[in-house]
Amino acid sequence: MGKRTKKIEKINPNEFGGLLYDHQELDAVLHVLFDAKIFRYAGRKLSKVDRFENEIKKYLRVKYALGLNSGTSALKTALYAIGVKPHDRVLISAYTFIATAASVVNLGAIPIPIDFDMNNCMNLSILEQETNKGCTAIIPVHLQGRAFNIEPILKVARQHNIPVIEDACQAFASKYHDTPAGVFGDIGVYSFQQYKQISSGEGGLIVTNNENYYRRAKIYSDHGMVRELMSWDSTEAMIGDNLRINNLQAAILRVQLKKVSRLLVRQKKNRSYILSHIDSSNIKSIVNSGDIEGETGMNIMFLTSSAKIATGLIAHAKQRKIEFRRLWDRPYYKYDVFRVNKLTPEYLGSANCERAEDISQRLISLSISPTLSEDNLKNIVLEIKALLGLKYII
Numbered sequence: 001m002g003k004r005t006k007k008i009e010k011i012n013p014n015e016f017g018g019l020l021y022d023h024q025e026l027d028a029v030l031h032v033l034f035d036a037k038i039f040r041y042a043g044r045k046l047s048k049v050d051r052f053e054n055e056i057k058k059y060l061r062v063k064y065a066l067g068l069n070s071g072t073s074a075l076k077t078a079l080y081a082i083g084v085k086p087h088d089r090v091l092i093s094a095y096t097f098i099a100t101a102a103s104v105v106n107l108g109a110i111p112i113p114i115d116f117d118m119n120n121c122m123n124l125s126i127l128e129q130e131t132n133k134g135c136t137a138i139i140p141v142h143l144q145g146r147a148f149n150i151e152p153i154l155k156v157a158r159q160h161n162i163p164v165i166e167d168a169c170q171a172f173a174s175k176y177h178d179t180p181a182g183v184f185g186d187i188g189v190y191s192f193q194q195y196k197q198i199s200s201g202e203g204g205l206i207v208t209n210n211e212n213y214y215r216r217a218k219i220y221s222d223h224g225m226v227r228e229l230m231s232w233d234s235t236e237a238m239i240g241d242n243l244r245i246n247n248l249q250a251a252i253l254r255v256q257l258k259k260v261s262r263l264l265v266r267q268k269k270n271r272s273y274i275l276s277h278i279d280s281s282n283i284k285s286i287v288n289s290g291d292i293e294g295e296t297g298m299n300i301m302f303l304t305s306s307a308k309i310a311t312g313l314i315a316h317a318k319q320r321k322i323e324f325r326r327l328w329d330r331p332y333y334k335y336d337v338f339r340v341n342k343l344t345p346e347y348l349g350s351a352n353c354e355r356a357e358d359i360s361q362r363l364i365s366l367s368i369s370p371t372l373s374e375d376n377l378k379n380i381v382l383e384i385k386a387l388l389g390l391k392y393i394i
């Protein structure tokens with residue numbers, strides 16, 4: 001084995017699942033290569049992708065799971081599965097990564113930004129208001145390993161019979177009072193890109209308990225039909241896309257899934273160490289979900305009292321070799337591409353997202369890697385204390 005058992009060099013503290021790659025992932029990949037079946041449908045027996053999907057079903061306690069090649073593909077597939085058509089309105093959290101909105105646009109539909117809410121993800125009265133104008137889907141977004149309490153969103157959605165797709169791309173394995181992010185709504189969507197809790201570099205997944213959604217998702221993501229069950233002459237067939245995951249990715253993810261609990265325990269321990277060693281009386285606003293036990297927080301998030309203070313802290317932290325950063329510095333529609341495409345609240349006639357615009361400027365985060373050593377942790381604590389000593393009011 002020699003080199004094969006050597007630990008792969010670690011570089012980026014923002015990486016999570018990928019930080020624990022070792023000979024197990026390597027062996028799993030080699031197994032696929034020696035088998036010469038990377039394509040999920042190349043073999044006759046259960047493929048690595050099938051096995052991964054079965055393991056996920058047990059892990060998340062859901063009826064159906066479909067592996068895909070990215071979180072963005074999973075969002076598009078979920079939107080197709082619930083029947084989103086061109087020009088439909090889809091209500092999405094304003095405070096999210098651009099992919100949530102882009103997936104809606106890619107299906108020809110219109111993303112309507114709903115203002116952010118620290119407890120439930122979306123401002124409920126604006127949600128209600130926009131739902132009353134009509135929509136085909138609602139997409140709340142769980143942030144950075146923190147599962148929101150989206151029950152109030154589900155309540156609004158159920159009253160109007162609108163399906164909810166949870167964008168849990170950043171929150172695999174996080175829970176809100178024992179229910180995993182992605183399992184509350186009608187379809188849950190995950191990403192396994194490099195910086196996620198489990199990772200195959202790129203990868204995605206949807207989960208659902210609805211057989212019809214699962215079947216439509218399978219059709220859309222594999223060229224518009226289901227192999228061995230139908231042809232393109234079938235009334236169910238469509239002009240679909242190729243969004244498949246492969247056996248190499250699935251083989252890595254199967255190993256990562258076995259490791260995820262260990263990784264999360266380490267991450268939590270590191271996070272608690274830092275929080276317990278800094279004088280929390282100086283820090284008014286550490287951002288947690290309503291269920292700290294269920295968090296798979298990839299970072300410690302602080303809500304500063306002004307954009308200026310956030311900018312100052314980031315700059316001073318950089319000088320001290322600590323990386324504080326803004327999660328996103330604006331709601332997605334504030335990027336020029338959305339203005340150019342007339343997809344901002346003013347063009348859409350939708351409510352302003354003042355809270356999202358404000359929070360995005362004030363929220364700063366410090367990545368907490370599960371691989372931090374005790375020395376690293378002590379150093380981070382010292383640096384944070386020094387920063388707080390600069391009399392910033394957090």
Ligand SMILES: Cc1ncc(COP(=O)(O)O)c(C=O)c1O
Nearest residue numbers: 070071072097099169170191193
């Ligand atoms: C909230 C959110 N949605 C969707 C995505 C898209 O996932 P992917 O990069 O796997 O396409 C990401 C990726 O980071 C994300 O953070």
